[in-house]
Amino acid sequence: MAGVHGLGWFGIVRLGMVQAAIGAMVMLATSLLNRVMVVEYGVAAAVPAALVAWHYAVQLTRPLWGHTSDRSHSRTPWIVGGLGMLALGTLLAVDATVMMASPGIMAALVAITGFTLIGFGVGMSGTALLALLASRTSVTRKPAAAAICWTMMVAGIVIAAAVSGANLDPFSEARLAIVASFVVLGAFALAMLALRNVERNTPPVEQPKPDGRALGFAEALRQIWHEPEARRFTFFVFLSMLAYSMQDLILEPFAGFLFAMTPGESTQLASVQHGGVLAGMLLAGLGGSLYARRFGRDMRLWIVAGCLGSAAMLGGLAMAATQGHGWPLRANVFGLGVANGIFAVAAVGAMLGLASKGAGAGEGARMGVWGAAQAVAFGLGGLAGAVLVDQLRAFMASDGAAFQAVFATEALLFLAAALVATGTTLVRAPEPEGLTA
Template structure:
């Protein structure tokens, strides 16, 4: 068994990336494919799948408690595997609920509610413990690159799942959706078991774990009392609120203001995702360095990414006022790149900060930040859509209305940049890309 203090090599990081990809495969079926089926095939109100997706985000307020559970035992693998099993069960029950809706809508909705609660719990358990394991087992000099690899593999999981499921789902039937979802859930659990086997080590001894077992609320209060953890929680919430507020309005904006067809607006979303990947890769390369030289720090990339996101949204504001003729695709690509840069730099910072403060609270810290992110995502999408509706009703013109909303979102990113700068100023040396050579002195590479 590998020693618990050793570092993962690139292959070990990629193995954890497969877990993240498996997690994303189940989530994208539940939040995308099933969303469409309920609205189109079953002709149910769009607010139903919207509420179910919001529910799975709301349930993730339990992330600190789930992270605390993994802190107590000192091992993350059981919580990753268990979370994936719960997530898979939730996905299967959600598909079963949709099938039930065809004959009994109320009963099907009730089962779907339970299913999305399980999906939220599964994502919270597996996702939180996966990040903690990365934080504890990745060489500090590789953390930005590791975050990029894991998140890129999750996006690849999204893409492959939608392509494969889309091909297998035609012609649609509720039974076919249930069988495909069950197959994906089983495959995801199998991948997780194989990817995590022997990767973590023994963790702490049972006796040590028992003597350090505080009540959960005491542990949470201890973490919240830490200035770094508290400020980072606020930063995560504000930045992710700004990040997610654009999700549901970018394509309608392209259609109503620039005349994009549904197919063209969907391709525009692909342009944005391409920008996100480019931004992530840029930060990873900066952190890994070229011929031993690193470019910038995690602080620089986090603050800079937020400022660049602010600038890109201000440009979209101008585009809303200008209309046709504005370079929308280029603008959206730059927005995606700025978002990707700040996001992966923030995740790298998260991996560093998780181990700061009182020992044995890494799961609580990561859970607290994960909960802030989930709540912000749930609120951000709704707030952005609602603000655009209100602005259009008051202003009476689509372009200026969307411009106003994008302008407000840019201000949120400016606030996030300020929060990130203040957060890192206290201990800038801990927030830079650490020296790989120096980090190797702290443990062996696996």
């Protein structure tokens, strides 16, 4: 697995398993517990929404975790420590959910503590993991590495959701605790097995920067922000992820209000979108690595194509808001997923490459800055999309016009992100190497 080319494909898949474990545990807190609080215990929907937003806010600490891992001799302890915090926070969040059957100050304190640990855990483990992947993966394999890790993260979410859903009925507090504990324990154990000796047996592709460990945290952040490429890429990450997340909470209500879809049908529509995302991820990952000789050498092509495709598909949804039942909604949503997957994987592949390009500050600090921008965008995007739809529906007295305005806003954000990306010198890879381990 080791060698001058860094991680082999099996090593990349092993790190992808760690990403899958992170996704599985986060799914419990942000999806399953959200539903249980609102439906089974009658908690106001704003409560779990605020807790999820708080876990994103806590991830503003990502640059600190990344910089700290840069200054240490090994990133593995930071990944393990973050996974431990994530596991503990998830179990505390389960306890808090059960306590909400009789809400009080203690339930609120346990919930805030749990989601705080989840945010810290995701920030610490995720940032150190991406920094390890960036420093141990050759340039030609980074697009495929991004696709593998993000595809496996989605797979982790899907598997955890399927296991939880299949074993929660008939619902009881004891069953919830057992199922959640099983998912958390399984995910943590899988991550520990996947991590074993990966870092120790694989030398960095590039030598560490001579002054990277000597820089203080504030100085590292100033240095990153003073680099035009790093600063511009941070703007791109924020804009694109803001656009990406704005439709998270409104797509299913859109299908229900304007296409009269049942809850089951709208859930199937969401699965169509996720299927498109996976297809787009695989297309961008394979294209970036296998066809680097012509098109994949500059990641901007894939990023801009994904952003423009996303804008076009959102424009289609804006038209669907006025056309109604005659519009090919499933095809439109699948196309949106494909475009989202292309831009997301291409952006992460470029991120892995840019993390190793700058002088001074290490991969961890850079990944932390971009991870923080992504977390803020995700927190704001979902909330902004839902609030805008609610306010516009009341102001315009028209469901179609309200959703049309929000989808059009998302499309404009994607166009702005594409414009920012065109001015950024992203990863340009050498000739591609074969798919050998």
